Amino acid sequence: MLQGDVFTKLTMNSTEKKFEYLLRLGDSSLIIGHRLSEWCGHGPILEEDIALINIALDFVGNATSILEYAATVEGKGRTADDLAYLRDEREYRNLLITEQPNGDYAFTIARQFLFDTYMFFLYEELKSSKDETLAAIAVKSHKEITYHLRHTSEWMLRLGDGTAESHERLQNAVNELWMFTAEMFDMDEVDAVLIKEGIVPDLTAIKEKWEKKVKEVLAEATLEIPTTTFKQKGSREGKHSEHLGFLLAEMQYVHRAHPDAKW
Amino acid sequence: MSNDSQWPVWEVFLQANPGISHKHVGNVHAPDAEMAIQNARDVYTRRSEGISIWVVPANAISASSPEDQGAFFEPSNDKPYRHPTFYKIPEGVKYL
Numbered sequence: 001m002l003q004g005d006v007f008t009k010l011t012m013n014s015t016e017k018k019f020e021y022l023l024r025l026g027d028s029s030l031i032i033g034h035r036l037s038e039w040c041g042h043g044p045i046l047e048e049d050i051a052l053i054n055i056a057l058d059f060v061g062n063a064t065s066i067l068e069y070a071a072t073v074e075g076k077g078r079t080a081d082d083l084a085y086l087r088d089e090r091e092y093r094n095l096l097i098t099e100q101p102n103g104d105y106a107f108t109i110a111r112q113f114l115f116d117t118y119m120f121f122l123y124e125e126l127k128s129s130k131d132e133t134l135a136a137i138a139v140k141s142h143k144e145i146t147y148h149l150r151h152t153s154e155w156m157l158r159l160g161d162g163t164a165e166s167h168e169r170l171q172n173a174v175n176e177l178w179m180f181t182a183e184m185f186d187m188d189e190v191d192a193v194l195i196k197e198g199i200v201p202d203l204t205a206i207k208e209k210w211e212k213k214v215k216e217v218l219a220e221a222t223l224e225i226p227t228t229t230f231k232q233k234g235s236r237e238g239k240h241s242e243h244l245g246f247l248l249a250e251m252q253y254v255h256r257a258h259p260d261a262k263w
Numbered sequence: 264m265s266n267d268s269q270w271p272v273w274e275v276f277l278q279a280n281p282g283i284s285h286k287h288v289g290n291v292h293a294p295d296a297e298m299a300i301q302n303a304r305d306v307y308t309r310r311s312e313g314i315s316i317w318v319v320p321a322n323a324i325s326a327s328s329p330e331d332q333g334a335f336f337e338p339s340n341d342k343p344y345r346h347p348t349f350y351k352i353p354e355g356v357k358y359l
Contacts, residue, residue, distance in 0.1 A: 045270070045292055046292070046306075047291050047292055047293065047302035047305065047306055048302070050306055050309075051302065051305040054305050054309065147304075151301055154298060154301065158294065158298070
């Protein structure tokens with residue numbers, strides 16, 4: 001049975017729930033980090049190329065910390081590398097927004113801004129987690145995320161309130177991505193138990209902060225809030241868009257072709 | 264530069280430690296001051312090189328011309344008495 005099935009989640013013990021939650025955090029960072037790394041050498045200008053790759057590295061670093069901790073919590077002898085390179089698509093728990101292909105630069109900026117805003121408020125709360133390891137990771141990551149959000153917010157303003165073409169491209173990107181944002185605030189039995197233990201925050205309050213910040217920036221960038229009400233979900237159950245499989249194939253290829261290779 | 268299709272150039276100055284002056288480290292392209300600071304942060308402070316950044320539009324800098332070198336700088340070559348070499352620097356004073 002797949003790990004994410006509703007029945008499995010109900011029967012998970014507290015440690016398994018924490019492992020599941022850590023996978024959600026770590027996988028989202030790993031996948032968005034990988035997506036951003038695809039821009040390496042392709043950025044619109046040298047400075048922005050470096051900026052994006054810095055951000056990509058921050059996310060991969062954050063994913064490493066979280067997945068290492070997840071492996072420890074799981075206690076079955078797996079390593080962070082095992083989790084990153086030897087799990088298949090259906091075992092990945094990253095949010096759907098993180099796996100969406102880069103598209104044009106406006107799309108990448110919009111995806112990053114919507115996700116950074118979420119990360120900013122989520123990790124702000126995780127800093128006071130009762131789980132000391134998670135809290136320590138969150139303290140370090142939150143500083144990085146604060147910069148990411150500043151960088152992507154500035155680009156939202158410049159592209160949104162820039163030329164007619166940049167405005168149109170960014171508005172299209174926001175419209176296209178909007179259906180993936182609801183999933184960020186979904187909570188299930190895993191969240192419920194960990195919230196009760198004071199390990200993770202209730203996402204209801206984070207959703208309010210996210211909406212406020214996103215609305216502010218969109219308004220300042222002269223962009224419209226999308227009216228679409230369709231919500232694309234599934235990552236909690238390991239149900240992904242068609243894009244994740246291709247991403248994993250590329251990301252995991254070397255490790256799987258040369259198992260246990262060391263360098 | 265007429266053939267430069269990129270954004271304007273900003274000269275970047277970094278302060279490495281509190282109390283010392285900002286030093287010129289290079290330049291970046293950016294559409295405006297805020298992005299110039301962010302680009303400078305990303306290009307020049309990745310390895311903890313600084314704690315403060317200044318950016319200045321390159322075209323706001325006025326420079327002396329190479330032709331002025333003789334008149335400007337050579338007259339001081341034979342005036343060693345202008346160097347404060349007779350002072351003792353108190354112990355503990357850094358970055359002088």
